[in-house]
Amino acid sequence: MHIIIVLSIAISAIAGIVGYYLGYEYHRRRLNNTTEKESGSESDVIKERVMSVRNHTMRLTELASLKKMVEEFERDSEIIDLSINRLEVVLLKLQSAIESDDEAWAESLLTRFSKHLRQLLHEGASSSIEIEETNGHLECALSLLSAMNHNTWAYEINLDRFNDFDKTRTIKSMSITPWVLEKLWDYTLKSTISKTVKLEVTSDTYEVLYRLKVNGITYERKEAIWSGST
Known part of the structure; x- marks a missing residue:
């Protein structure tokens, strides 16, 4: 997939250069008084070639963008599938908590799991979500993982630093x-998280940067900000 995208972008760049050159050559010939005027038919041919190359450039660029989106969707789909599969493990942990004598732990885990599940279903019902709402979902996810431990x-x-x-x-x-759940999952399962997990959220109008720090290791992910609200 990476090779196809790179090739598509390379072809787009080459086509763009050719289109620019043909356009430049066309205008140069028209403006150069010392050069013999081109016939009307030849000028039309050049125009058609310029437009054809530009159209191909646009199509190739769109194709490269589409393939990139498909690749990102496939990557995110794997993370989402893993996240859903993790719920079964949480349920087993919840069952263990209920069967234990630690009622406080069982109640804490049940409350946070129920809230997380509702949020997961709500978020999955739409293609976009408000950033502030996402921050609330992240708080719930972190509290659920902490409750598991x-x-x-x-x-x-x-x-x-959030705008x-x-x-x-x-x-x-x-x-x-x-993504956050997946990054912290193994730490949680092995109960190896020490002290405090830190999540920093920053934005600059164009994208949001999520910086997750656990046990001295930092993970980062950026998400493009969409216009408007849900």
């Missing part, structure tokens, strides 16, 4: 929450 570790979500103007704007649904 008997709340032995804390978490912080830093929004100091208030972007709160009601949107990003792609089912992109960030499943």
Whole structure:
């Protein structure tokens, strides 16, 4: 897939250069008084060639963009599928908590799991979601993972560098929450998280950067901001 995209972009670039050259040559010939005037038919041929190359360039660019979107969708689909499969493990953990004598743990895990499941279903019903709402979903996801480890570790979500103007704007649904869950899953399953998990959210009108820090390791992911709100 990467090779196809690179080839498509390369072909687009070459076609663009050729189109630019033909366009430049066409205008140069028209403006150069010392050059013999081209016949009307030849000028029309050049025009047609320029337009043809430009049209091909547009189509190739669209194709490259489409293939890139498909690749990103396939990658995200794998993460989403894993995230859904993880719910079965959480249910087993919940069953274990209910069967134990630790009622506080069972209640905490049940409450957070139920909320997370509702949010997951809500987010999956739309193609986009408000960024502020996503931040709320992230808080719930982190609290669920912490509850799985008997709340032995804390978490912080830093929004100091998050632009208030972007709160009601949107990003792609089912992109960030499943990503955070997947990055922290093995740590949670092995109960190896120490101290505090930190999640920093920053925005610059064009994209949102999520920086996740756990056990001294930093993971980053960017999401493009869509115009408007859901």
